[in-house]
Amino acid sequence: MAFFQLKMKKEENTKSGSGKAVFVGIVRQNEDERRVGEYLDELEFLAETAGASGDRKFVQKLDKPEKSTYIRSGKLEEIASYCEENDIEYVIFDDELTGMQQRNIEKVIKTSHVIDRTSLILEIFAQRAQTSYAKMQVELAQYNYMLPRLAGMWTHLERQRGGIGTRGGMGETQIEIDRRIVKERIARLKEQLKKVDRQMATQRGNRGRMVRLALVGYTNVGKSTLMNLLAKSDVFAENKLFATLDTTVRKVVIENVPFLLSDTVGFIRKLPTQLIEAFKSTLDEVREADILVHVVDISHSDFEEQMQVVEKTLNEIGAGNKPIYVVFNKIDAYIYEEYDEFSLEPKDKRNQTLDELKNLWIADEKSPCIFISAKEKINIEKLRNDLYKMVAEIHAGRYPFNNFLW
Secondary structure, three states: OOOHHHHHHHHHHHOOOOOOOEEEEEEEEOOOHHHHHHHHHHHOOOOOHHHHHHHHHHEEEOOOOOOOEEEEEEHHHHHHHHHHHHOOOOEOOOOOHHHHHHHHHHHHHHOOOEEEHHHHHHHHHHHHHHOHHHHHHHHHHHHHHHHHHHHHHHHHHHHOOOOOOOOOOHHHHHHHHHHHHHHHHHHHHHHHHHHHHHHHHHHHOOOOOOEEEEEEEEEEOOOOHHHHHHOOOOOHHHHHHOOOOOOOOEEEEEEEEEEEEEOOEEEEOOOOHHHHHOHHHHOOOHHHEEEEEEEEEOOOOOHHHHHHHHHHHHHOOOOOOOEEEEEEHHHHHOOOOOOOOOOOOOOOHHOOOOHHHHHHHHHHHHOOOOEEEEEOOHHHHHHHHHHHHHHHHHHHOOOOOOOOOO
């Protein structure tokens, strides 16, 4: 079973030119095939972030995934032949595979590593984790993912070892040993994380009652760039997914009003539940914020769906009722596509000018919003002024007899 192997092979693949990956998705009933193609584009971006290179995408129309193999046998054989003929290292599926699906797929695709979306995201988090706290969180998520799949992993080891440890005897014993080791490791990690969580809770408590703002949003929308701009800090920012894992908190002062600004891990479609659970303490900065600054990449063709993903995740972590200020970023990269009136395709957001989109969104959106470019520093003064007003209002209510005496 190919589990978290991209990281180990990254340097080797760079040197040899291998590490090619193909991507597999299904078009469900009433689902737009174009959108599924965009989902696979995102999956390819994830793979490139992890160190693989995209080669080809395979799509099959199904009402629902096949229970045993995710896709039908004919398509699976087609993928297997292509991988063998083209020296494909990884076959990456856009959904989380069950242990049975993964085992059955590996019986057909024998020349490539089979990876699902969840394990790929976990691998990226493992590569990106810098602090011991983030590393422990990712390791916990990995073990939680691994635990229900140990039987399949042992079956894979049997093939590698020529049948040693069959299911009739030692194999079962080894599976139980592995399961116990993983469970013990999970328990130790949870205990270690609890200690760090208490320390972080104390740190948050020591900040007093300062107004708190948290940057939230889909991954790679420019949160860290905006953080650097507002806080005049040097948070790592890169055009890659999940560039930021550890929450960064900075004190910001606009005119005479201070507040705390935190930059948090980005969200993504189908964010593994294991990661949400492992990073729940990191996300306390979001839950305890007074205002959420939802950063959106308006240049992305599916920015509205990305917004829905973020809103869904906020609800899942108990922060869905927070006041939200929407920041539409990357207006410098927005591309207007003039609509062809003879086209059979329906008119969509791409066929609106930026001004038309602004007017439409401002008219419809319940939350206050602004359109900026953090990279080109467009409309940043208006952003600062808006934040000043929001923070000042909360500050005045919190310190009625000591306003702005800092």
